[in-house]
Amino acid sequence: MFPPVRVAVVIPTYEEADNIEAVCRGVRAAIPEARIVIVDDGSPDGTADVARGLAVEMGPIDVVDRVTKSGLGSAYRTGLRHAIDSGAEVCVQMDADMSHDPAMLPALVTNIELGADLAIGSRYVPGGRTVDWPWTRRTLSRWGNRYAAGVLGLAVNDATAGFRAYSAETLERIGFESVQAEGYGFQVEMTHRMVRAEGKVVEFPITFRERSAGESKMSSGIVSEAFSLVGRLWLADRRGRRDRRRRGG
Ligand SMILES: Nc1nc2c(ncn2[C@@H]2O[C@H](COP(=O)(O)OP(=O)(O)O)[C@@H](O)[C@H]2O)c(=O)[nH]1
Ligand SMILES: [Mg+2]
Numbered sequence: 001m002f003p004p005v006r007v008a009v010v011i012p013t014y015e016e017a018d019n020i021e022a023v024c025r026g027v028r029a030a031i032p033e034a035r036i037v038i039v040d041d042g043s044p045d046g047t048a049d050v051a052r053g054l055a056v057e058m059g060p061i062d063v064v065d066r067v068t069k070s071g072l073g074s075a076y077r078t079g080l081r082h083a084i085d086s087g088a089e090v091c092v093q094m095d096a097d098m099s100h101d102p103a104m105l106p107a108l109v110t111n112i113e114l115g116a117d118l119a120i121g122s123r124y125v126p127g128g129r130t131v132d133w134p135w136t137r138r139t140l141s142r143w144g145n146r147y148a149a150g151v152l153g154l155a156v157n158d159a160t161a162g163f164r165a166y167s168a169e170t171l172e173r174i175g176f177e178s179v180q181a182e183g184y185g186f187q188v189e190m191t192h193r194m195v196r197a198e199g200k201v202v203e204f205p206i207t208f209r210e211r212s213a214g215e216s217k218m219s220s221g222i223v224s225e226a227f228s229l230v231g232r233l234w235l236a237d238r239r240g241r242r243d244r245r246r247r248g249g
Helices: 020-030 047-056 073-087 102-113 135-152 170-171 184-196 220-246
Strands: 009-015 034-038 061-065 090-093 118-122 130-131 163-167 201-205 205-210
Touching: 009 020, 009 047, 009 073, 020 034, 020 047, 020 102, 034 047, 034 073, 034 201, 047 061, 061 073, 073 170, 073 184, 090 102, 090 170, 102 163, 102 201, 135 184, 135 220, 163 170, 163 184, 170 184, 184 201, 184 220
Parallel strands: 009 034, 009 090, 034 061, 118 201, 130 205
Antiparallel strands: 090 163, 118 163
């Protein structure tokens, strides 16, 4: 048997009052002992209060309140730090809108227990898929991922996925708090760091279901940030290789 692993599930929220109960119940059912960390950016619909109410009934749900909407990347940095400081050895990130099926949590966590540094819930490996996404979003996501993986040589099919588990130790090793990107760029930059640090990355197939309640916060700014980020990371890699050559390494 493996030793017990302490798991925290980090869920960033902005205006998810209609979804937060279902996702918390799903997480509890899948991994009853997991600590749930909700990072809410002052949602006007009272998401944070709904979550605090659930904590009374369901046990460890930490609500980290931030005053204004400050982006997905910084919400993850805050939530992952909170999770590690609470003693988590495995940190999961997932969306609040039920796009990520909580029933897949044990599979992601088990991959970390078995030695992976990053386990990605992947839409783009055999067995993975997206449901109810308009073809425009599916195309953007699929080709965005091909572009990022091709340019950066990542050998990862779903580098923008938001459903993933990390070993806490590796998160510290890659210095996750200095990742600057927001939106999908955050996931890409984290994946890039993990690959460059020679972390073990595995992809596990999931079905991603478009939300049925609330609204997406995706914007054209988030997409263009991710595209230009890939260019910046490529340049940084090139400079790194050149410097190593000059040092004779
Ligand atoms: N705390 C916080 N959460 C956010 C922010 N933007 C998006 N989210 C949350 O991030 C998750 C994914 O966002 P979503 O709008 O569903 O993006 P999509 O799935 O790509 O359309 C959801 O749980 C959102 O509530 C933000 O600025 N701050
Ligand atoms: Mg969503």
